Amino acid sequence: MIKLSVCVGSSCHLRGAYDIIKIFEGLIKQYKLEDKIKLTAEFCCGNCTQPVSVKIDKKGPFSVTRENAGDFFKKYFLEV
DSSP states (O other): OEEEEEEOSHHHHHTTHHHHHHHHHHHHHHTTOTTTEEEEEESOOSOTTSSEEEEETTEEEEEEOTTTHHHHHIIIIIOO
């Protein structure tokens, strides 16, 4: 199972971390990937000056916004 972590530290929280989580939850359900992706929250990825930090397993952090969250998800989980 792939671990998809979204930072919910103070900076990422203010930049929309919970919106990113909701977007990812919807996409995981839409593409029926509940048995392949475990969505988790993580406290501070140390990337506080960037948009919301996201890790895939131990890779990242990647910077994700509300506007590019869908494209990010598709790139890493659907185009494989």
